Amino acid sequence: MVAYDELGSLVPIKRTLQVTDCQNQANKESEEPSTKRVRPHGRVTSLASLISPVKSGAVRRFGQTLQASFRGDGKSSAVPHKPCSKATAPTPPKRRNSTLWSETLDVRQKGTLSTQEIKRQEVIFELARGEQDLIEDLQLARKAYHDPMLKLSIMSEEELTHIFGNLDDYIPLHEDLLAQLSKATGSDGTVGQIGQIVISWLPRLNAYKEYCSNQLAAKALLDQKKQDRRVQDFLQRCLESPFSRKLDLWSFLDIPRSRLVKYPLLLKEILRRTPPDHPDAGLLEEAITIIQGVLSDINMKKGESECQYYIEKLEYLDDRQRDPRIEQCKSLLCHGELRNKSGTKLHVFLFTEILVLTRPVTRNERQCFQVYRQPIPVQDLVLEDLQDGDVRMGGSFRGAFSNSEKAKNIFRVRSQDPSHSQSHTLQVNDVFHKQQWLNCLRSAISVHRPTDELSTPSPHMSNIHSKRRMSSASAIIHLEEPDENCPRQTSQSTLPGLARLDQMMAH
Numbered sequence: 001m002v003a004y005d006e007l008g009s010l011v012p013i014k015r016t017l018q019v020t021d022c023q024n025q026a027n028k029e030s031e032e033p034s035t036k037r038v039r040p041h042g043r044v045t046s047l048a049s050l051i052s053p054v055k056s057g058a059v060r061r062f063g064q065t066l067q068a069s070f071r072g073d074g075k076s077s078a079v080p081h082k083p084c085s086k087a088t089a090p091t092p093p094k095r096r097n098s099t100l101w102s103e104t105l106d107v108r109q110k111g112t113l114s115t116q117e118i119k120r121q122e123v124i125f126e127l128a129r130g131e132q133d134l135i136e137d138l139q140l141a142r143k144a145y146h147d148p149m150l151k152l153s154i155m156s157e158e159e160l161t162h163i164f165g166n167l168d169d170y171i172p173l174h175e176d177l178l179a180q181l182s183k184a185t186g187s188d189g190t191v192g193q194i195g196q197i198v199i200s201w202l203p204r205l206n207a208y209k210e211y212c213s214n215q216l217a218a219k220a221l222l223d224q225k226k227q228d229r230r231v232q233d234f235l236q237r238c239l240e241s242p243f244s245r246k247l248d249l250w251s252f253l254d255i256p257r258s259r260l261v262k263y264p265l266l267l268k269e270i271l272r273r274t275p276p277d278h279p280d281a282g283l284l285e286e287a288i289t290i291i292q293g294v295l296s297d298i299n300m301k302k303g304e305s306e307c308q309y310y311i312e313k314l315e316y317l318d319d320r321q322r323d324p325r326i327e328q329c330k331s332l333l334c335h336g337e338l339r340n341k342s343g344t345k346l347h348v349f350l351f352t353e354i355l356v357l358t359r360p361v362t363r364n365e366r367q368c369f370q371v372y373r374q375p376i377p378v379q380d381l382v383l384e385d386l387q388d389g390d391v392r393m394g395g396s397f398r399g400a401f402s403n404s405e406k407a408k409n410i411f412r413v414r415s416q417d418p419s420h421s422q423s424h425t426l427q428v429n430d431v432f433h434k435q436q437w438l439n440c441l442r443s444a445i446s447v448h449r450p451t452d453e454l455s456t457p458s459p460h461m462s463n464i465h466s467k468r469r470m471s472s473a474s475a476i477i478h479l480e481e482p483d484e485n486c487p488r489q490t491s492q493s494t495l496p497g498l499a500r501l502d503q504m505m506a507h
Contacts, residue, residue: 140243
């Protein structure tokens, strides 16, 4: 048996133990006496004896290799040694250029512009850069998703047309605005006037009416096709590629809609940075009015399309549930997944004329909504705001919705028509969405009964207010459907259309 000295030379193990004993003896003379028993070094013949036998193949091979190295017998392990290699790092996602307009100027040029003008040019530059980004995203959706899936027969041409729409038709529209902004840019990089450019261009955005109206059906078809393993695998590979910027396909398809609601905000910001005596001041105010009208028309068209989409998905168990007011509805005020008193998930639709409670079902891989009980006309609807933990209904109301002690975020709807005598206690996920539902319901009821009491006070408040008149909401807030890469919100209201423009303009 051999060992190594301080210089790494081989020495007999016996001599090594003798030297170690001498060193230990010298150390003991300088240390305090100790009664602790120390295992002599001479008894440890090999570190290999400390390794316990194992059954796992990988660990066993590692132990054999370690024992051979301790023995120093020069025998190679049964497992060949592989050179260590670092794991390949994932390719970072592609990032947008975040350079500001002011960063492209030299110091002398900045000194010739006021702070207000620099901020104005920054917003105009953001408008132009947003158009360029939109063009690139539309081209990417075609080249990276549509064309490969068509070529590989992952989806049929009809399905792809239904999902992607006519994206190619919108690229020249935005290229035209970008060209006009580029033409209006001076040699110093500033844009003198922009008002007339946007006034003549904004009405062309009406071309998005059909695209936005088809989004709900397109999203439903895409979600259905994701059940196909080939589609799922292709989209996952794209998501992991750098070009996607960690965005899924629907994020790219939804970019035009999200871009539309930014135009009034950008124009308002440009106007805020424009001096009152500037030629663009009056033109920008006119442009804001134009874009509000365009988006209002798109919003109305989208709302009608969404309303009709859900009406066609209603499934009736009894012909008596087929209220003619449902087919006549042109607008869906709000809808979302709620829970009733027994904890059953219901998808509730509030149309302009009628409230319909349904249960989501699947028929031949197609989602439908089975009508639950008799629909309640809004003109007969009574709303009651319940407090957390309210047990007025009797029975085991506590704990019906969850394991918590109190049932929270609940309200009750019922029909005042004696022939119906319906009452439904419903629960929402949180206070915010409960308030949204209450506002929608109160606003709908106020249209039919503007002078009547809109809701019944909760029993806890009856001693304070003998009669409480609920104020109707001034406008219905429209929420957007969540992106694929965001958690799906299940117990909340999901309202149709683009973001409500009048409320966005108020800010």
